[in-house]
Amino acid sequence: MQTKAQPRIGISALAVHEPSWALSNSWFNGMPRKFAQHTGIESRFVASEDEVGLAWQAVRKLQGEFGCNLRDCAALVFVSPSFVPMTQAHQHLSDELARRERTRRAARQVARRLGLSNCSVTAVNWFCSGYPRALSQVTQRILPKIKLQSHQFVLVVTASKISRITDYGCPQTAGLFGDLSTATLIARTDSREYPVHFELLHAAAERRPTSAPYFNFELRKDVITPTSDGGQSSEAERLVFSLDGMGIADAAPRAMAGALEGALAATGIAKEDVRYVLPHQAGAAIVRLAAMKMEQLGIAGEVINGLTRQVGNVSSSSVPFGLKKHWSQLRGLVACPTAAVGSPGRSEVLQGCILLRATALHERNVVAVA
CATH class of the missing domain: 3.40.47.10 (Thiolase/Chalcone synthase)
Known part of the structure; x- marks a missing residue:
C-alpha cells in the first residue's frame, strides 16, 4: 500500500x-x-x-x-x-x-x-x-x-x-x-x-509454503517443437519446465482467494465494495474454483473468466491483458489476485493481488460509451 x-x-x-x-x-x-x-x-x-x-x-x-x-x-x-x-x-x-x-x-x-x-x-x-x-x-x-x-x-x-x-x-x-x-x-x-x-490502491506479492514443490526444470532430449507452417521440428536437447498440474490446480484457487482477502484486510476495504474480480487466467476451471473460494469468504464481486480461449495462460501478462480486454466494462473497485508456482524445486506458491479503483474520468468514459 x-x-x-x-x-x-x-x-x-x-x-x-x-x-x-x-x-x-x-x-x-x-x-x-x-x-x-x-x-x-x-x-x-x-x-x-x-x-x-x-x-x-x-x-x-x-x-x-x-x-x-x-x-x-x-x-x-x-x-x-x-x-x-x-x-x-x-x-x-x-x-x-x-x-x-x-x-x-x-x-x-x-x-x-x-x-x-x-x-x-x-x-x-x-x-x-x-x-x-x-x-x-x-x-x-x-x-x-x-x-x-x-x-x-x-x-x-x-x-x-x-x-x-x-x-x-x-x-x-x-x-x-x-x-x-x-x-x-x-x-x-x-x-x-x-x-x-484506475487508481492503484494496493499491490503486494508474497511466498506461501506448500506441502510439495509444483515446478522445476529438466534437460530433455529430442524435444518436439512447432513450426509456423503448421508442421513440427525437433531439438536435440532443450531445457524445459516440468509442472505438477494437479498440485498447482489445487493450490492456486486458495492462494488467489487468500491474496484477495489479505489485500482487503490490509487496506480496510469492505468485501462488499469489490465490484469486479479479474483473477490471473490460469484456466477456466481454476478460475471457477477460485470464484467459489472467494464467495465462501464473502467476496461476491463479478468474476471475469474465459480469457484463455485464444491466447492460453499468458502468465505475468494475464492481468494486464484482462484489464485491456475489459477496459470499457470495469467500474468501481477492481481486484486482481494471482497465484503462481514457486521457485523451481521449492515447496511454495507465489501469490499476489492488486486493488484498483476506477477514477471519475474512467467512470464518465464508461457512461459515454454505454
Whole structure:
C-alpha cells in the first residue's frame, strides 16, 4: 500500500501485443480430450521474437494508441516469466547460455532499444504473479527513489515467451501457455499529460509454503517443437519446465482467494465494495474454483473468466491483458489476485493481488460509451 509521503498513482493506459502466429489445439498429438473443457484454451500464440522484441512491440503499440513520450519515462520495470532462474541455468546450461537467462540483462536491453538512457530499470521474474510483484516494487521501492513528477510515468512491461522452455511432446504441459506482451503506463493521479483511469490502491506479492514443490526444470532430449507452417521440428536437447498440474490446480484457487482477502484486510476495504474480480487466467476451471473460494469468504464481486480461449495462460501478462480486454466494462473497485508456482524445486506458491479503483474520468468514459 502506498504511504502518505508518496504521490497517488494509477494506470493511465495499457497496450497488448499479440504475436502473429497462433497454434491451435488440433496441432497437438495426444492432448487429453477434456483439456479445452478444463482450461478453456483452444489456441495460443507462439512468438518468433524473443522477450526483448516482445517488450519493444508492446511499448510501440502503447505509443501508437496513447501517444506517450518516452522522454517522460522515469522508470522501466521489465517483467518476464520465461527466463530460467540462474541456479537452474548454471546447472543445465553452458556459461554463455546461462548469461542469456539473466532477466536484468534483458531489462537493460529493452531500455537501450527504447532509447531510455536516463531512467531506473528493474527486472522481475515471479512467474504468473509477476504483475502484482512489479507494481509492489513500484510503490515500495521505485517511487521513493525517483520522486515521480506530474508529467512523468513509470512503464511496466510484461513479456512472456514460455514457448521456448516448453516440451511440446508433453501432453500435460504442452498446450497450457501462450506468448504475449503488454505495456502499462503508470502516472500520478494529478497528471494532466497522462490522466489516470484506475487508481492503484494496493499491490503486494508474497511466498506461501506448500506441502510439495509444483515446478522445476529438466534437460530433455529430442524435444518436439512447432513450426509456423503448421508442421513440427525437433531439438536435440532443450531445457524445459516440468509442472505438477494437479498440485498447482489445487493450490492456486486458495492462494488467489487468500491474496484477495489479505489485500482487503490490509487496506480496510469492505468485501462488499469489490465490484469486479479479474483473477490471473490460469484456466477456466481454476478460475471457477477460485470464484467459489472467494464467495465462501464473502467476496461476491463479478468474476471475469474465459480469457484463455485464444491466447492460453499468458502468465505475468494475464492481468494486464484482462484489464485491456475489459477496459470499457470495469467500474468501481477492481481486484486482481494471482497465484503462481514457486521457485523451481521449492515447496511454495507465489501469490499476489492488486486493488484498483476506477477514477471519475474512467467512470464518465464508461457512461459515454454505454
